[in-house]
Amino acid sequence: MTKSESQPTRRRAYIADTFALIVFFTTTGVINERFIAGMTWEQVIQARLIGALLMVPIGRPYGLWRDWMMSHASETGVSRLTWDSLALLTFQAPLYTAIISFSGATGSGLVRGVIGAAEMMLLLGRPYGAFLNFVRSLFSLPSGGSKPMSLNT
Numbered sequence: 050m051t052k053s054e055s056q057p058t059r060r061r062a063y064i065a066d067t068f069a070l071i072v073f074f075t076t077t078g079v080i081n082e083r084f085i086a087g088m089t090w091e092q093v094i095q096a097r098l099i100g101a102l103l104m105v106p107i108g109r110p111y112g113l114w115r116d117w118m119m120s121h122a123s124e125t126g127v128s129r130l131t132w133d134s135l136a137l138l139t140f141q142a143p144l145y146t147a148i149i150s151f152s153g154a155t156g157s158g159l160v161r162g163v164i165g166a167a168e169m170m171l172l173l174g175r176p177y178g179a180f181l182n183f184v185r186s187l188f189s190l191p192s193g194g195s196k197p198m199s200l201n202t
Contacts, residue, residue, distance in 0.1 A: 061188045067108030069184040071101055073177050074141075081169055086154050086162030096152035103144060114140050115178065116193040134174030142167055 075097055082093045118136035122128045142163070149162045182192035 058190070062112070062185075062190055063109045065185050065188040065190055066112030066181065067105055069177075069181045070104045070108040070111060072184075073173075073180050074104065075101065077169055077173060078145075081162060081165045082149060082152075082154075085165035086149060086158050088149070088152070088154055088158065088162070092153045096148050096154075099152060100145075100148050103148065107144070111140050112181065112193065115181070119178070119193065129178075130175045133178040134171045137174040137177060138167060138170045141170055145170075 078097055078100055079093055082088045082096050083090065088096065115133070115136040118132050118139075119129070122132035145166045146159075146163050149166075150159055154162050185192055
């Protein structure tokens with residue numbers, strides 16, 4: 050593949066991974082922030098705006114991180130569930146903690162929000178992985194998770 054051929058694929062991969070991250074986690078973030086962390090709607094909106102801004106530069110790096118983590122999974126459902134959940138938790142939990150902290154969550158609300166997010170990430174790791182693969186297919190990209198997608202493809 051020549052350099053000119055790889056550029057459109059790299060761009061599509063960036064857009065697909067970023068789009069999937071923003072759509073999926075804006076929805077789940079609102080649920081956690083409002084109903085578990087007890088944040089006000091104003092704080093939720095602020096957190097989602099900060100989150101969306103942060104997701105633009107991290108969407109593709111997370112996709113690559115997930116693909117690398119999933120390359121360790123076997124074909125069993127339990128293995129794929131475990132590795133997808135670990136990928137999400139290890140990459141996103143620290144970022145999410147910072148987002149809700151900067152958005153006004155403090156004390157027990159911050160703790161509840163972080164614990165709630167960690168639980169959600171463990172539960173949503175595999176559904177998000179499947180959603181990411183679906184979005185990638187819409188962009189004519191390989192699903193990932195079987196072998197890491199290269200930055201050059």
